Structures are given as structure tokens and as C-alpha cells.
Amino acid sequence: MTVATRPGQKLTVEEVCDELQISRSTxxxxxxxRRGPRCIRLPNGSIRVRRSxxxxxxxxxxxxx
Numbered sequence: 552m553t554v555a556t557r558p559g560q561k562l563t564v565e566e567v568c569d570e571l572q573i574s575r576s577t578x579x580x581x582x583x584x585r586r587g588p589r590c591i592r593l594p595n596g597s598i599r600v601r602r603s604x605x606x607x608x609x610x611x612x613x614x615x616x
Contacts, residue, residue, distance in 0.1 A: 561591065561599040570605075 562570075567588070568578050581587030582598075588608035591599045 560602040562602060562605065564598050564600075567600050567605060 589604040
């Protein structure tokens with residue numbers, strides 16, 4: 552899958568879940584356990600994930616063994 556990126560792009564929870572092929576409940580489970588990517592909570596309560604934070608988190612998840 553090719554994902555277009557913009558500097559400073561912020562992704563919705565749905566976009567993150569689609570990209571990672573996980574359910575919303577998995578995303579929120581990881582978030583509750585502080586095992587997911589860093590998130591931004593907007594004043595209206597919505598959550599966004601910076602593209603750069605998602606990419607950094609994925610890099611940290613790599614298994615180098």
C-alpha cells in the first residue's frame with residue numbers, strides 16, 4: 552500500500568487502524584497500556600497521530616534479531 556505523506560500530517564484513529572490493519576479496540580488497548588504511538592488529543596476530544604510519530608513508533612517496533 553502506498554501512503555501519501557505531508558510534513559506534519561496528522562492521521563485519524565481510523566487511518567492508523569487501516570494502515571496497521573488492526574481494529575479500533577486494539578488501538579485503544581495499546582493506547583491504554585502506553586504501547587502504541589504517541590497521540591494528540593484535540594480540544595473536541597478527537598485523537599490524532601502525527602505521521603512522524605507513527606513512523607518512529609514502527610521503527611522502534613522492528614525486531615532486529
